[in-house]
Amino acid sequence: MSTTRQFRAAVIIGYMLSITWLRRNLMSLVWLFATPFSLLFIITVTTGGRSFVLGVIGSLLLVLSTVGTGIAGDATWYRLETKLQDFFVASPVSQIGYLLGIAFAGLFFASPALVVLLPLLVYVGFPILALPIALLSLAGVWLFSSAIGYLVSTFTSNLRNGWQSGLLLSVIVGILPPVFYPAEILPHNILLVTYAIPTTNAALLIRDAMGTAPTLPYWSPLTGWFLIAVSLAIALAVTSRVARWRQH
């Protein structure tokens, strides 16, 4: 199948695994709203509203990284329990088409939360004209998280481990890096390590567009974009080479 047809297949798989699901089961939205909005609430209350902006940025990034890393559990379920992956392995759909399909499903699941959080980001001072910057960096986080979530799923031998792996990845990508708190409070060495995670760079780029980014060692917007691009390229390359695309 051509690239265009793989993309069409990905959108259809995404629709199949999200919109059709959501139309009949709205309860599925709860988990996506629960953690980011709980954190936003706690951060806002405990700081007397001073960290509300960081909370909104962190929630946005957490939603998109969670739907990506959550693929570690979802794709394990599709592979081991429903055997849906087997149907697509024996079809013209490529591994990247399938991965993108599951990633789209996550994005569609996330869209109600994004509909709330993106206007909120603008409300707290993000310039509308700079929205492409936010969207592009968020897309980088979503794709990176989806690629590593999928990669992990292909090596997971039981469903429970799949969900646990997704949760662990979500903490590593969406909670530990400086997305809900200011990067400038981190010790120098740890800060340098967090540069390797796209969520750190996306958060800094969004803050930069709002004019609130701190001066940090070895970091500039250009470096931020470069690091997101490199980490995404590595994640996709490793996934397409290492992930197992076969009947279980």
Place this chain on the structure above:
Amino acid sequence: MSVLGHDARDEPFQIRSKIAVVPQEGGTIGPLTPWDHIYLTLLARGMSRSNARERAEKTIGQLELKQYRNQPADSLSGGLRQRVRVAMAVATDAELIFLDEPTLGLDAVSRRRIWGVLNQIQKEGRSILLTTHYIDEAEILSNEVAVIDHGRKVLSGSPAELLRNVKERVRVDIVGSTFAPEELNSYGRVVRLAERFRVLTDEQRGRELADEAMKRGSDVSLARVSLEDMFVDLVGRDEE
């Protein structure tokens, strides 16, 4: 190794567009309906909307899923869900369909429905590679059968060819036998199946034994030997 004229190592994408699979013991996807499962899988494989709609409708009819078409799959019985999974593969235009235990755990009626569809696929000139533990299924559906024991092919050929490996031609099943073991042994090879004795023998002696059993008031049946008898004979796992 070549599949459908393509090298399996060098041309996997060409092969994948021509095959479909029903994996063993999978499930359906929560609230998606049978229609969603079949139609959207066809679209994802690259079919046009009109073609996918037409094929999905046809397969839903063939597998008698019409009345369940718009019901969430998680409200369907196990047998209906299995029919949905079979439909996802047979609705495609794949030239070769792999079916891994497609009727496992299904009732007799559901099994026969699936057999009917598989028979239809054969008539369309498409090939099926069926893995099954039900020997009667293999005998009824297959042109070629390969017997696998401990992961190794031990025999292959058409059902008729394979049956030639069994010395005896008929089997006589007697329930609640009024025969002494030595008496049964004099008619042929005796296999004990729970409360039933199965005697494998030639046609004439089989008829004689069946007549005698009826005279003595036993429940008796006479049939030609089956692939199952051949299989048990071959791998030596009967309850003799």
